Amino acid sequence: MDFRLRESSEARRAEVRAFLEEHMSLALEERVYRTGVSHDAAFTQALVDRGWIAPSWPVEFGGQGLDPEEMVAVGEELRLADAPMYGIGTTNMVSAVILAVGTDAQKTEIVPKALAGEIVIVLGFSEPEAGSDLAAAVTRAERDGDEWVINGQKMFTTNAQIGDYAFLLARTNTEVAKHKGLTMFLVPLDQPGVEIQAVFTLSGERTNIVFYNDVRVSDAWRVGEVDGGWRTMTVALTNEHAAGFAAVIDRLLVAAESWARESTDDDGVSRMEDETVREALGRTVIDLEVSRLLQRRVAWMAEAGETVIAEGPMSKLFSSEALKDRAQDMVEVVGPDALRSYFDPSAPSHGVIEHMLRFSLGTTIYAGTSEIHRNMIAQRGLGLPRSG
Amino acid sequence: MEFRPSDEQLQLVSTFAALYGKESTPERVRAAEPLGFDQQLWSQLLDMGALSMAVDEEHGGWGATALDLALVAEQHGRALGSAPLIESQVACRLLARAGGPVATGLLEAVLAGERMVTLSPRPPKAGWALLVPAGAVATDMMIRHGDTLVVVPIGDDRVIPENVGSLPLADVPAGEPVLADADVILSGSAPEAIDLALDDWLVLTAGALAGMAERAVEIGVAYANEREAFGQKIGAFQGVGHPLADMATASAGATLLAREAAWAVAEEPGRSAQLAAMAFAFAAETARNATDVALHIHGGYGFMLEYDIQLYYRRSRAWTNVLMSPAKAVRRVADKRYGPRKAS
Numbered sequence: 001m002d003f004r005l006r007e008s009s010e011a012r013r014a015e016v017r018a019f020l021e022e023h024m025s026l027a028l029e030e031r032v033y034r035t036g037v038s039h040d041a042a043f044t045q046a047l048v049d050r051g052w053i054a055p056s057w058p059v060e061f062g063g064q065g066l067d068p069e070e071m072v073a074v075g076e077e078l079r080l081a082d083a084p085m086y087g088i089g090t091t092n093m094v095s096a097v098i099l100a101v102g103t104d105a106q107k108t109e110i111v112p113k114a115l116a117g118e119i120v121i122v123l124g125f126s127e128p129e130a131g132s133d134l135a136a137a138v139t140r141a142e143r144d145g146d147e148w149v150i151n152g153q154k155m156f157t158t159n160a161q162i163g164d165y166a167f168l169l170a171r172t173n174t175e176v177a178k179h180k181g182l183t184m185f186l187v188p189l190d191q192p193g194v195e196i197q198a199v200f201t202l203s204g205e206r207t208n209i210v211f212y213n214d215v216r217v218s219d220a221w222r223v224g225e226v227d228g229g230w231r232t233m234t235v236a237l238t239n240e241h242a243a244g245f246a247a248v249i250d251r252l253l254v255a256a257e258s259w260a261r262e263s264t265d266d267d268g269v270s271r272m273e274d275e276t277v278r279e280a281l282g283r284t285v286i287d288l289e290v291s292r293l294l295q296r297r298v299a300w301m302a303e304a305g306e307t308v309i310a311e312g313p314m315s316k317l318f319s320s321e322a323l324k325d326r327a328q329d330m331v332e333v334v335g336p337d338a339l340r341s342y343f344d345p346s347a348p349s350h351g352v353i354e355h356m357l358r359f360s361l362g363t364t365i366y367a368g369t370s371e372i373h374r375n376m377i378a379q380r381g382l383g384l385p386r387s388g
Numbered sequence: 389m390e391f392r393p394s395d396e397q398l399q400l401v402s403t404f405a406a407l408y409g410k411e412s413t414p415e416r417v418r419a420a421e422p423l424g425f426d427q428q429l430w431s432q433l434l435d436m437g438a439l440s441m442a443v444d445e446e447h448g449g450w451g452a453t454a455l456d457l458a459l460v461a462e463q464h465g466r467a468l469g470s471a472p473l474i475e476s477q478v479a480c481r482l483l484a485r486a487g488g489p490v491a492t493g494l495l496e497a498v499l500a501g502e503r504m505v506t507l508s509p510r511p512p513k514a515g516w517a518l519l520v521p522a523g524a525v526a527t528d529m530m531i532r533h534g535d536t537l538v539v540v541p542i543g544d545d546r547v548i549p550e551n552v553g554s555l556p557l558a559d560v561p562a563g564e565p566v567l568a569d570a571d572v573i574l575s576g577s578a579p580e581a582i583d584l585a586l587d588d589w590l591v592l593t594a595g596a597l598a599g600m601a602e603r604a605v606e607i608g609v610a611y612a613n614e615r616e617a618f619g620q621k622i623g624a625f626q627g628v629g630h631p632l633a634d635m636a637t638a639s640a641g642a643t644l645l646a647r648e649a650a651w652a653v654a655e656e657p658g659r660s661a662q663l664a665a666m667a668f669a670f671a672a673e674t675a676r677n678a679t680d681v682a683l684h685i686h687g688g689y690g691f692m693l694e695y696d697i698q699l700y701y702r703r704s705r706a707w708t709n710v711l712m713s714p715a716k717a718v719r720r721v722a723d724k725r726y727g728p729r730k731a732s
Binding site: 001004005006273275278279283286290294296299300301304310314317371373374375381385 | 392613642656669722725
């Protein structure tokens with residue numbers, strides 16, 4: 001066994017760190033927070049210039065062919081710095097689906113622009129009545145000659161206001177079982193009938209509700225088979241090899257350690273001397289390491305060609321729940337100063353601990369709630385029967 | 389990164405798994421209660437080289453890595469081995485590190501199966517070394533006397549308390565005259581030597597507790613797949629399946645962390661003490677919680693002595709707390725990471 005990353009991975013880490021020192025700043029971090037938009041044109045362009053917009057992609061498609069382990073190092077550094085990667089992440093995810101199941105025309109039109117950082121693709125999956133149960137989507141797509149007419153409402157389409165296309169899950173058949181009547185489309189957002197309504201969230205991230213009223217989309221923008229949308233979705237979701245929040249726990253730890261070293265109690269004694277502080281830090285150190293191991297194991301399995309079953313859900317479930325618990329602990333340990341807001345000038349560690357309290361809540365909900373992940377672990381990993 | 393043990397390690401694991409499968413069945417574990425010592429299992433472990441592997445060639449052993457030992461410890465925990473395997477390995481490694489005529493002679497006798505030496509992790513209190521692990525079956529006890537590490541024979545005046553984990557513990561007389569006359573293993577550096585031994589102890593016990601947790605989850609899953617209520621297998625209820633999913637996740641994490649901590653002994657010595665405490669704290673809480681969940685989903689049957697899960701529940705508490713509570717281990721993580729508190 002070897003728990004170190006290879007030298008090539010550590011070399012990538014060092015490169016990303018140097019890049020972030022140049023292109024990531026507190027001012028950018030604050031702008032991302034204040035606007036709620038985790039996407040920045042200049043930062044994206046810098047990534048493109050460096051060839052890092054999709055580093056895991058094969059070289060012939062414009063990537064750098066980094067393997068899962070190298071991507072672990074790259075991902076950890078970007079997350080630790082809270083770099084504005086969300087728009088790039090969704091764009092890449094959809095581009096990968098198009099590469100896998102899209103038409104040649106779609107590949108030619110979308111992939112080069114995505115890799116040049118010229119377009120942003122957003123996700124239109126959830127609906128008011130379909131969250132964890134995505135296959136219950138009722139947004140309709142009805143055929144009209146060479147076009148489809150879309151009507152419905154999508155929740156949590158983050159970055160829709162700057163997006164060029166929405167990757168949309170729509171119902172095309174109501175006569176069959178719910179998983180079998182869905183189709184995926186790439187819907188150009190700059191057209192009549194698309195109405196974007198901002199939704200502000202507890203972490204500061206802006207997301208949107210998007211209304212589709214008689215929106216017309218050419219059949220050329222259908223991704224995958226008619227009524228084969230669930231299979232296309234599966235491609236999209238399994239591309240998320242190593243989801244986990246270890247690096248975000250690291251961010252909390254770095255902030256908490258610097259607070260503990262720099263602040264003192266009422267008697268002028270360093271908070272690092274306080275047993276309850278040390279215990280909270282120790283627990284964070286442990287949860288960070290376990291999260292890292294669970295996440296890295298998934299990357300290692302992908303590289304070793306092993307089938308990932310419950311290991312991916314374990315990584316997401318453990319790290320998000322741990323982040324939430326440790327952030328809560330840390331707020332209590334820091335005391336009243338922890339209430340000072342993220343980027344308030346008076347806040348310790350520029351308020352990262354306060355932000356983590358709010359940010360962590362979303363991590364146990366989006367990309368599959370903890371309950372959905374527990375179901376997957378119970379059924380696929382442990383072989384327990386399905387409920388109901 | 390390489391998350392798979394080597395072929396040799398997998399072979400080692402399967403050899404020990406076979407031994408435990410034969411010599412540490414639930415029936416044998418029960419039969420060894422309340423003392424918690426199975427002579428036949430112990431003899432087999434010695435024959436297999438379970439102690440010689442813990443020390444290097446120079447000291448008469450075959451120099452397995454700490455990771456090898458941790459992988460064996462996982463099997464020990466899975467099977468609830470009624471034998472002081474880890475206690476003895478820790479003592480052997482301490483004796484090997486100490487060197488000198490007393491330690492060397494003792495180590496030879498231990499490896500030959502003539503003596504059994506244990507370490508009291510705590511200094512004496514009012515003339516007694518209390519709850520000494522393996523004290524009920526060992527022939528000798530190492531203990532701190534000021535800054536000196538001494539070894540005293542364990543006599544018939546030891547007191548063997550019945551205990552929740554059916555561990556072979558003993559309260560051993562260790563008054564000032566006894567310690568003052570005892571053979572000296574180390575003069576002057578006992579606290580550091582004991583602290584290093586404690587690192588070994590924590591990391592190997594972490595492996596054992598992780599194995600125990602994994603097995604407890606398997607027992608719980610098997611029961612949830614078999615027992616029916618309200619017309620379906622109870623594993624289909626999220627109230628049953630979700631806690632098991634959480635415990636399977638934590639057990640996987642505990643196993644990975646214990647292995648990393650053991651690997652670090654040779655590969656990242658600067659971080660291994662911190663990792664040992666981390667691994668112990670996490671494995672201890674995981675074994676505690678996993679045995680609780682697995683017992684609880686058995687309903688009333690889990691409360692019956694007849695079902696095996698209670699054997700796991702009791703030992704998870706005992707194997708942990710005889711050394712240190714999880715909370716104390718977390719504070720040890722901080723001590724190793726940030727240095728000790730100035731006040732202490």
